[in-house]
Amino acid sequence: MSVDVAIVGGGVSGLVTAYGLARRGYAVAVLESRVRSGGNAVSERFGGFLMEHGPNSLNAATPGMLEISRDLGLERQHLSLGKGARNRYLVRDGALRRLAAHPFGLFTSDYLSPKSRLRVLAEPFIRTRPNHDEETVAQFWGRRFGAEFANRVIDPLAGGLYGGEAERISMPATFPTIHEMERRYGSVTVGALRRVLAGEAMAGGKLFSWRDGVGALPVALTERLGAAVRTGVTARRVMRHAGAFRIDAGGAGVLDAAAVVVATQAHVAAGLVETVDACAADAAGSIEAPPQAVVFLGYERGQLDHPLDGLGYLSAKIEGRPLTGALFCSTMFANRAPAGHVALAGYVGGSRHRELALRPPAELMALARAEYRDLLGVTGNPVAARVRQWPRGLPQYSLGHRMRVAVLRGLEGRVPGFFVTGNYFAGPAVPICIAEARDTAERVHRHLAGRAGAMPAVAGG
Ligand SMILES: Cc1cc2nc3c(=O)[nH]c(=O)nc-3n(C[C@H](O)[C@H](O)[C@H](O)COP(=O)(O)OP(=O)(O)OC[C@H]3O[C@@H](n4cnc5c(N)ncnc54)[C@H](O)[C@@H]3O)c2cc1C
Structure with missing residues (x-):
C-alpha cells in the first residue's frame, strides 16, 4: 500500500x-x-460519572483552539469552566489555603508569609542577570521572587502542570513567555501588567471542555x-x-x-x-517522561465537609504528600457526576514520585482516600473509583x-x-x-x- x-x-x-x-x-x-x-486524550463515562484519563481541560485562549472545535462541529457541546471553579487551593502545613480568583489572590490569602509577599512586590527592582546560562524554573523564580515563592507557588505548578520538579526543568523551555518578559522589560511583574493592560488573557483564565470530555x-x-x-x-x-x-x-x-x-x-x-x-x-x-497516575473517585455530596468551591488544589513538594494535587472535576464542568454527587481526580507521579505512580491501583486509591479524608473531610467509601496509569506521562x-x-x-x-x-x-x-x-x-x-x-x-x- x-x-x-x-x-x-x-x-x-x-x-x-x-x-x-x-x-x-x-x-x-x-x-x-x-x-x-x-x-x-481518553474520556470514559461510567455510572453517570465522566473520568478524564488524561487531559481534563483546554485553554481556549491558545490561537486555533476554538477554530478546530468549530470546524469539527464540537462547538455545540462546548462547556466553559463553572463559575464555582474560579478559586484555587494550595496546601500549606497540612491544610488547604484558598486563593481568590483575582490577580491579588496570593496577597489577600495567608498562604505566603508576610515577608515573602513583600519580596514578591520587590520583583520589579531586582536586576536582570548579566550572564545567559540556562536556569532551572526554581532558579529563575527564586532569583526574581524569592525562595519561598519558588518553593511554595512555582514548585506545585511544576508538579501539577508539567509532572516535573522546578529544580530540574528549564525556565526558557518551560515558560518561554515569562522568561522573555525579564529580557524585554527587566521584570516579570511589569511584563505581566503590560499584557493585562493590552487585554491579553492570563494563563488558565479561559479553560473549557466539551460535554463528552x-x-x-x-x-x-x-x-x-x-x-x-x-x-x-x-x-x-x-x-x-x-x-x-x-x-x-x-x-x-x-x-x-x-x-x-x-x-x-x-x-x-x-x-x-x-x-x-x-x-x-x-x-x-x-x-x-516519568510515569503518571490519575485516581478518579466519586462520592455522594454529603460525604464531604469541603464545599469544593474551586478548580482543585496543588501541593508543594515540601508538604511531603503523595498526590501532586487534585481537580474538583464536578465543580469544573457540568455533567461530570450524577446529581447529588461529586467527582475528584487525584494525580500521583511525575518526576516527584515516579515510583509511586506505578504502584497497584488499590494502593493508589488508598493514598487518595487518605488524603481526601485529611484535606477535604471525606468520610466513607467512594461510590465510583477508577485508576489510569501512564507508564510515560508528560515529557520533561x-x-x-x-x-x-x-x-x-x-x-x-x-x-x-x-x-x-x-x-x-x-x-x-x-x-x-x-x-x-x-x-x-x-x-x-x-x-x-x-x-x-x-x-x-x-x-x-
Ligand atoms: C495525566 C495527564 C493529564 C493531562 N492534563 C492535561 C490538561 O488538562 N490539559 C492539556 O491541555 N493537556 C494535558 N495533558 C497533556 C496532553 O494530554 C498531552 O501532551 C497530549 O495529549 C499529547 O498528545 P500527542 O498526540 O502528542 O501524544 P500521545 O497522546 O502520547 O499520542 C502518541 C500516540 O502514538 C502511539 N504510538 C506510540 N508508538 C507507536 C508506534 N510504534 N506505532 C504506532 N503508534 C504508536 C501511542 O499509542 C499514542 O496513541 C495531560 C497529560 C496527561 C498524561
Missing part, C-alpha cells in the same frame, strides 16, 4: 497533522498501535479521517526506500509514503528516527531541552520528507500540540508541493 503521507501515532498530534493534510487533498494513513486513537476531540478527528486511521498497527521501523519511505508495521505489512510524520511519544520517536538520523535519535531519546523539558528541540527540528532539513511532531516541542498542553501539528501539516504540504508528481488530488484547505 502507498500513500502521500504516513503518520505514526494517532494521538491528538498525529490526528491533527493527518486532518490538516487530508483537507489539502493528500492521501494519508495514520498508524496507531493502541486499539483506539486519541493517545492520552476532551476525548471528544480525537473521536471527532477519527470520524473525519475515516479509514485513514488504522488502529492496532505498530510501526516498527522507518526506512528510506526508492527516494521515499517505507514503514515496516510487522504483521500489518509495509506502507510506502512520500513523507513520514512521527507523532509518537519521544522515546518511540527515538527508535523510529534511528535508521535515518542518529543525532535526532539521541535528542529524542534523552527526553524523559529539562536543561538543554531547547537544544534537543533544535536538533529535532533540523531533521526535516537533513532528511527531507521526514517530520517529527508531538508534545515535546512547544509545550505539552493539547492546544499547543494542536498548533504544533497544524504547523507540521503546513511544512509537509510545502515539502510535497515542491516535489514533482506529488501534488495533492484536491488543492486548497
